[in-house]
Amino acid sequence: MNISTPVASEGAKPMAANEGRGALSIRNVTKIYDPEGVNVMAVDNCSMEIAAGEVCMIVGPSGCGKTTLLNAIAGFHSITEGEILLDNELLCGPSKPKADQGAERMVVFQHGALFPWKTLAENVAYGPIVQGKLRKRQALEKASDMLAEAGLGDVVTKYPGEVSSGMSRRAEIVRALINDPKVLLLDEPYRAMDALTKSIMHESLLETYDRTKVTIFFITHDLEEAIFLGDKVHVVTTRPCQLKKTVEVNIPRPRSYETQSSEQFRLLMDEVNEAVHEEAIKAFQAGERELA
Amino acid sequence: MSQTAAATAVPRRTKAPTGMSLFFYRLGKSLQTPTPYLTLFGVALWLFTWWLLCEGLRVDRFDKIPGPVAVSKDLFSPTPFQGISIYTQEYYDHILVSCRRILIAFSIATGVGVPLGLFMGWSRRIRDYAFPILETLRPIPILAWVPLSILMFPGFEAPVIFLATLASLFVTTLNTMLGVDSIDEAYFRAAGCLGSSNWDIFKNVVVPGALPFIFTGLQISIGVAWFSLVAAEMVSGDLGLGYLIVDSYMNNVTVPMVIGMITLGFVGWVTSMLVRMLGNWLMQWHVKALALQGR
Numbered sequence: 282m283n284i285s286t287p288v289a290s291e292g293a294k295p296m297a298a299n300e301g302r303g304a305l306s307i308r309n310v311t312k313i314y315d316p317e318g319v320n321v322m323a324v325d326n327c328s329m330e331i332a333a334g335e336v337c338m339i340v341g342p343s344g345c346g347k348t349t350l351l352n353a354i355a356g357f358h359s360i361t362e363g364e365i366l367l368d369n370e371l372l373c374g375p376s377k378p379k380a381d382q383g384a385e386r387m388v389v390f391q392h393g394a395l396f397p398w399k400t401l402a403e404n405v406a407y408g409p410i411v412q413g414k415l416r417k418r419q420a421l422e423k424a425s426d427m428l429a430e431a432g433l434g435d436v437v438t439k440y441p442g443e444v445s446s447g448m449s450r451r452a453e454i455v456r457a458l459i460n461d462p463k464v465l466l467l468d469e470p471y472r473a474m475d476a477l478t479k480s481i482m483h484e485s486l487l488e489t490y491d492r493t494k495v496t497i498f499f500i501t502h503d504l505e506e507a508i509f510l511g512d513k514v515h516v517v518t519t520r521p522c523q524l525k526k527t528v529e530v531n532i533p534r535p536r537s538y539e540t541q542s543s544e545q546f547r548l549l550m551d552e553v554n555e556a557v558h559e560e561a562i563k564a565f566q567a568g569e570r571e572l573a
Numbered sequence: 574m575s576q577t578a579a580a581t582a583v584p585r586r587t588k589a590p591t592g593m594s595l596f597f598y599r600l601g602k603s604l605q606t607p608t609p610y611l612t613l614f615g616v617a618l619w620l621f622t623w624w625l626l627c628e629g630l631r632v633d634r635f636d637k638i639p640g641p642v643a644v645s646k647d648l649f650s651p652t653p654f655q656g657i658s659i660y661t662q663e664y665y666d667h668i669l670v671s672c673r674r675i676l677i678a679f680s681i682a683t684g685v686g687v688p689l690g691l692f693m694g695w696s697r698r699i700r701d702y703a704f705p706i707l708e709t710l711r712p713i714p715i716l717a718w719v720p721l722s723i724l725m726f727p728g729f730e731a732p733v734i735f736l737a738t739l740a741s742l743f744v745t746t747l748n749t750m751l752g753v754d755s756i757d758e759a760y761f762r763a764a765g766c767l768g769s770s771n772w773d774i775f776k777n778v779v780v781p782g783a784l785p786f787i788f789t790g791l792q793i794s795i796g797v798a799w800f801s802l803v804a805a806e807m808v809s810g811d812l813g814l815g816y817l818i819v820d821s822y823m824n825n826v827t828v829p830m831v832i833g834m835i836t837l838g839f840v841g842w843v844t845s846m847l848v849r850m851l852g853n854w855l856m857q858w859h860v861k862a863l864a865l866q867g868r
Contacts, residue, residue, distance in 0.1 A: 382765040394763035398781035408767035442862025
């Protein structure tokens with residue numbers, strides 16, 4: 282991988298550190314679903330502050346409303362109460378229940394959402410083209426360069442259906458980053474991957490983060506993943522989703538895979554595990570299906 | 574296995590074949606599978622059964638139907654006994670007229686049906702307007718439209734084309750609409766995130782996402798177009814394969830009748846193959862993904 286040498290192509294911004302932008306405030310957010318006349322509370326009075334350039338990991342049982350929170354930040358659906366601010370600008374609040382979708386908040390989806398009918402380069406180039414930032418040719422050039430930086434130089438002209446899930450997930454993160462977002466929202470992106478691929482994906486994400494310092498909002502079930510990647514791990518309760526505990530991960534960066542065998546890592550694991558386990562039992566007993 | 578054995582092994586193909594060598598590669602591959610032999614055997618078995626019923630055993634009532642020998646004698650004769658063979662201009666006139674009608678009807682049905690289906694799938698409002706009407710008109714059999722079409726349109730040509738268009742329009746519209754429904758919500762969300770306008774989403778998500786369903790629909794719809802065209806030609810027409818079949822029956826010449834049926838089947842098969850090939854050419858991403866799944 283050729284990460285240390287940034288490629289300066291025509292029209293491409295150098296990948297500047299993202300410092301000072303991307304602070305996310307989630308204040309007293311409540312979301313009530315109303316399927317078939319029954320009110321279901323997915324998120325209940327949930328508040329968290331995410332500093333600019335922070336990697337914030339959200340850990341909680343299945344179907345607890347983590348994705349609901351992410352969707353509200355992304356602007357996919359409305360919130361019932363509370364407000365969400367990005368860099369002190371209101372995304373959604375009492376007067377505006379639904380945030381607009383925008384390229385400053387990029388989502389990487391649980392099952393992947395690269396357009397299967399576009400090649401990897403076309404997928405990555407799509408954002409700058411439709412936003413009118415770059416001409417098609419420039420965008421494709423920049424996309425190819427960025428994919429090459431992420432170690433995908435050989436497969437830029439392949440369709441997502443032709444490459445491995447690890448490669449397509451990496452390409453999806455590149456598709457998000459080409460838009461120079463303030464916040465990267467990741468919804469269990471490595472859920473369906475085997476442990477070996479996952480470890481490679483983690484290292485690649487860490488490298489990307491060290492380079493861009495973009496704020497990351499990352500939902501996961503995987504506690505090791507949460508501690509290995511995160512600055513803070515927010516443990517949330519089973520539905521309705523509330524903040525239960527915040528664990529600060531003060532392992533210095535850059536981190537490598539050996540970090541995971543350190544004593545400090547194990548202590549943090551125990552701390553998070555304790556908080557999560559209780560909620561997992563509650564969620565299992567409630568036995569409810571996940572909300573979309 | 575020893576090192577030397579590995580070294581003397583057949584060199585491995587490292588590049589995919591192209592052009593003519595690709596054709597021969599595929600031909601060789603397919604000759605190694607049972608498919609071509611089973612197909613040949615199936616056709617032979619079918620011809621033999623036909624021959625046995627009509628000419629071999631001369632089963633009661635089947636003896637009035639021309640068998641494969643009688644049909645092929647006439648079909649390949651420069652002076653056919655019952656008037657139609659591959660040497661007569663009339664045979665090609667019938668095929669040409671039917672094909673032209675199909676081309677017009679299928680083009681209109683696709684030109685109207687695909688956009689209508691796309692908009693119905695994409696916009697709740699357009700679906701609310703159009704769907705109940707479509708669902709009410711769809712179950713009406715095409716033959717029930719015959720009197721109305723004769724009243725509405727002058728001449729032979731227009732009513733026949735109208736009937737064929739109508740039948741395939743419903744299939745195309747419905748399949749296209751379902752195609753849009755089948756697109757994962759995540760693609761719409763991703764497109765929205767990336768800053769797409771509605772038109773961008775329509776161009777880059779709705780149309781390509783629905784394409785696999787559209788082409789499945791078009792393959793069915795061209796079949797339905799043939800089906801209803803022939804029905805229409807039987808009722809009102811002056812030329813065409815459907816007319817040939819009914820006219821031969823009326824005039825008590827059974828060989829052209831069977832020739833008409835076989836030709837119809839063959840031409841119909843070719844047209845739907847053309848549609849499938851066009852679809853595969855337009856959807857390389859789909860074909861490649863399926864190929865990797867071993868399909």
